[in-house]
Amino acid sequence: MLNYIWLALIIIGIGVAVGKDITQPPDPAAEQQFPAIMKVTNEGIIGSAKTAVTLALGLIGIMALWLGVMKIAEQAGLITLLAKVLKPITSRLFPDVPAEHPAMGAMIMNISANMLGLANAATPLGLKAMEELNKLNKKLGTATDAMCTFLVINTSNVQLVAAPVIAIRVAAGSANPTEFLGAAIVATTISTIVGVTTVKLLAKLPFYKKQLEG
Amino acid sequence: MQAFVDITKTISTFAIPLLILSIVVYGAFKKVKIYEAFVEGAKEGFNVAVRIIPFLVAMLVAIGIFRAGGAMEILTAVLSPLTSLIGMPAETIPMAVMRPLSGSGALGVMSETIAAHGPDSLIGRMVSVMMGSGETTFYVLAVYFGSVSVTKTRHAVPAGIIADVVGILASVWLVNLIWG
Numbered sequence: 001m002l003n004y005i006w007l008a009l010i011i012i013g014i015g016v017a018v019g020k021d022i023t024q025p026p027d028p029a030a031e032q033q034f035p036a037i038m039k040v041t042n043e044g045i046i047g048s049a050k051t052a053v054t055l056a057l058g059l060i061g062i063m064a065l066w067l068g069v070m071k072i073a074e075q076a077g078l079i080t081l082l083a084k085v086l087k088p089i090t091s092r093l094f095p096d097v098p099a100e101h102p103a104m105g106a107m108i109m110n111i112s113a114n115m116l117g118l119a120n121a122a123t124p125l126g127l128k129a130m131e132e133l134n135k136l137n138k139k140l141g142t143a144t145d146a147m148c149t150f151l152v153i154n155t156s157n158v159q160l161v162a163a164p165v166i167a168i169r170v171a172a173g174s175a176n177p178t179e180f181l182g183a184a185i186v187a188t189t190i191s192t193i194v195g196v197t198t199v200k201l202l203a204k205l206p207f208y209k210k211q212l213e214g
Numbered sequence: 215m216q217a218f219v220d221i222t223k224t225i226s227t228f229a230i231p232l233l234i235l236s237i238v239v240y241g242a243f244k245k246v247k248i249y250e251a252f253v254e255g256a257k258e259g260f261n262v263a264v265r266i267i268p269f270l271v272a273m274l275v276a277i278g279i280f281r282a283g284g285a286m287e288i289l290t291a292v293l294s295p296l297t298s299l300i301g302m303p304a305e306t307i308p309m310a311v312m313r314p315l316s317g318s319g320a321l322g323v324m325s326e327t328i329a330a331h332g333p334d335s336l337i338g339r340m341v342s343v344m345m346g347s348g349e350t351t352f353y354v355l356a357v358y359f360g361s362v363s364v365t366k367t368r369h370a371v372p373a374g375i376i377a378d379v380v381g382i383l384a385s386v387w388l389v390n391l392i393w394g
Binding site for chain 2 (some may be wrong): 001002005006009010012013014016017020022024029037038040041043044045047048049051052053055056057059060061062063064066067068069070071072073074075076077078083093104108116120121123124126128130132133134140141142143147148150151154155156157159161162164168169170173174175176178179180181183184185186187188189192194195200201202203205208212
C-alpha cells in the first residue's frame with residue numbers, strides 16, 4: 001500500500017508541476033520564465049532529502065537519553081510492573097504479545113507520553129516498543145498484527161494538550177486560545193476507536209492473514 | 215484562561231525531569247547499576263536514528279514533490295464540492311490533507327489559515343481542532359516501521375488512513391455543532 005501511495009505522490013506531484021509550467025501564462029516580472037514551477041519542485045526534492053537526514057540525526061541525542069532511561073526502568077522492573085497494572089486493557093488490544101513482555105511496558109509509556117504531548121519522549125519510547133515487538137516477529141520485514149494495532153493507536157492518539165496549537169492561537173490574539181481542546185479530544189477519541197476497530201477487522205481478512213505466513 | 219495555559223505549560227515542563235528523576239531513584243532503590251544500565255541503553259540511540267534515515271528520505275521527498283509542485287491546490291479544488299456537502303469550508307481542506315503528511319507543513323498551513331481568517335472564526339476553530347486531534351501518520355509509519363526495517367506494512371496504512379479521515383470528519387462535525 002505504501003508503494004502505491006509513494007508512486008501516486010511522485011507521479012501526481014511532478015505531473016501537476018509539468019502541467020502548470022506548460023499552461024501558465026508568462027510572467028514578465030519573474031526571474032526565470034520557464035520552467036518556474038519545476039525549479040521550485042526541484043528545490044523541494046533536494047530540500048526534503050536534507051530535512052530527512054537533519055530530522056533523523058537530530059533524534060540521536062534524545063534517542064540515546066530515553067533508551068538509557070528505559071534501560072534503567074527495565075532493569076528495575078518498572079516496565080513489567082506497568083504492563084501488569086494495565087494487563088486487562090493491553091491483553092485485549094495485543095492478544096499476540098505476552099502480558100508481561102517488555103513491549104507492553106514500552107507501548108504504554110509511548111502512549112502516555114503522546115497523550116501528554118511530550119513528542120520528544122514519545123518517539124524514542126515508541127521505537128523501543130517496535131524493537132521489542134519485532135523480537136516476537138516470526139517473519140522479519142513484515143508487520144505483525146500487534147505492530148499494526150500499535151501504529152494505528154499511535155497515529156490517531158488522544159492528545160490531551162496540543163501545545164503548538166495553543167501557542168499559534170495565543171500569538172494570533174485569540175480571545176480563548178484553549179477552547180478547541182475539548183472538541184479535539186472528542187474528535188481524536190472517535191478516530192482512535194474507529195481506527196482500532198478497523199485494524200482489528202482488517203487483521204481478520206484472509207488477504208492480510210496470508211502475508212504473515214511462509 | 216491564562217492560568218490554564220500557565221498550568222499546562224508548567225506540567226509539560228516538569229513532566230520530563232520528574233519522570234527521569236523517579237526512574238533513576240527507583241532504579242537505585244532496586245539496586246540497579248543505574249549508570250551502566252543507562253549507558254548500555256543509550257548506545258542504541260545512534261543506530262536507531264541512522265536506521266530510519268532511508269525510510270524518512272523516501273517519505274519526505276515524495277511529500278516534498280507533492281507540496282512544491284502545487285498538487286495541493288488542485289486537490290483542494292477537486293475536493294471542495296464534496297466537502298461543502300458536509301459543512302467543511304474549502305479553506306480547511308489544505309489542513310485536512312497536510313495533517314497526516316507533514317507536521318511542520320500542517321503547522322504552517324494552520325498559521326496561514328488563522329492569519330487569514332482569525333483564530334476565533336469557524337474556519338480558525340476548525341483548523342485548530344484538526345491540528346490538535348490529528349497526527350503526522352506518514353511520518354510515524356516511516357519512522358516506526360523503518361526502525362525495525364519493516365517494508366511490508368500490511369493493514370497498518372489503510373487503517374491509519376481511515377482513522378485520519380474519521381478524525382477530520384469528527385472535527386468538522388464537532389466544530390459545526392459547537393460553534394456553527
